[in-house]
Amino acid sequence: MAVSDQPDLDTLSLLLRQVARDQLMPRFGQQPARERSAREKADGSLVTEADLAVQQQLVTTLSAQWPDIPLLGEEMSATEQQRLLTDQEAALWCLDPIDGTSNFACGFPGFCISLALLRGGQVELGLVLDPVRDECFGAKRGRGATMNGAPIGPYSPGPQLSDCIAVIDFKRLPKDRVAGLFGADSFRSQRNLGAVALEWCWLGAGRFQLYLHGGQGLWDHAAGRLIATEAGAATRLLAPGSTAPDSSLTLAKRVALGAASGRLLQQWQARVALPLSGG
Incomplete structure (x- = not known):
């Protein structure tokens, strides 16, 4: 080679x-x-x-x-x-x-x-x-x-959360915050793959529309989030307990949010109700 x-x-x-x-x-x-x-x-x-x-x-x-x-x-x-x-x-x-x-x-x-x-x-x-x-x-x-x-590029079947499939890692979310993610105007359905980098890539490839994870390491999000962002998805990393985006390169865990569009990310962040304590 x-x-x-x-x-x-x-x-x-x-x-x-x-x-x-x-x-x-x-x-x-x-x-x-x-x-x-x-x-x-x-x-x-x-x-x-x-x-x-x-x-x-x-x-x-x-x-x-x-x-x-x-x-x-x-x-x-x-x-x-x-x-x-x-x-x-x-x-x-x-x-x-x-x-x-x-x-x-x-x-x-x-x-x-x-x-x-x-x-x-x-x-x-x-x-x-x-x-x-x-x-x-x-x-x-x-x-x-x-x-x-x-x-590749993101895809959404509609402009509302209720149109979307969400991938959520519930294990790393505060237990008292899980119920608030559900509701009549929430996502259409929910999945969890269990491989963070693939989840980011699948968001970028249009295979789902909303993403939430409460505690990612640098090696979890570094490649996958770049791919999702470059594909056109809206993505955000935050320190646990914070509402301010933070994409610095650190070994500290990060809360991760993503959506197929900026409009959906705004709705999704409001539904998630930051800050989260992370996991």
């Missing part, structure tokens, strides 16, 4: 597909559940052998092609993650080797590899590969978003 001087979406999509073939799908596919066995980390999330193998292969491959760009991975210690994030002007990869590890470990086909390039205090480009559906979403800041090279 030819090496690009600067990271580009085509080259990176080939790299992600290769690591999925090498490390991810052979451990999913038709393998028995024991081959996908997971252990619980200190924060309660799961990690499998596949998470570590995907991260290691991408660390090796990316450093060989772009040796001056270090990688911040979810399966690193918090100390190492913070050290890498300190210099926000320098280029830095941000990787979630498997977003949706619980799905992967249970054999549920809703997981992905998420990779973003951070530079100058913002996300410069992002890719999210769904290896089950062979869908690779990508975006470069200011240049729109694609799926397998074809442009």
Whole structure:
């Protein structure tokens, strides 16, 4: 494979597909559940052998092609993650080797590899590969978003919340705030995929119209949110307990909202009734 001087979406999509073939799908596919066995980390999330193998292969491959760009991975210690994030002007990869590890470990086909390039205090480009559906979403800041090279965009069947499908992660919302999301003028129906980066991409691709998540890490939203935003969706990150948008690159958890349009996002934010304490 030819090496690009600067990271580009085509080259990176080939790299992600290769690591999925090498490390991810052979451990999913038709393998028995024991081959996908997971252990619980200190924060309660799961990690499998596949998470570590995907991260290691991408660390090796990316450093060989772009040796001056270090990688911040979810399966690193918090100390190492913070050290890498300190210099926000320098280029830095941000990787979630498997977003949706619980799905992967249970054999549920809703997981992905998420990779973003951070530079100058913002996300410069992002890719999210769904290896089950062979869908690779990508975006470069200011240049729109694609799926397998074809442009994507949000879609809404109508201008009101009641016209929309909502994806909501209820686990990370304050329990006393859940009931207020429902009502005669609320969303048409509700889903939860359990893979944050894919949820952002599906919002950008028009597969649902409203989004709410109470506690996303940087590796959860970096690539996916850029893709949704570049596709034309309205998106917002906020610190828990705040009503002010905050898109700074931080390891702190963020409340995430999104909608197929700015008008829908205004209605959705009013329904959600910020601030949220996050999760």
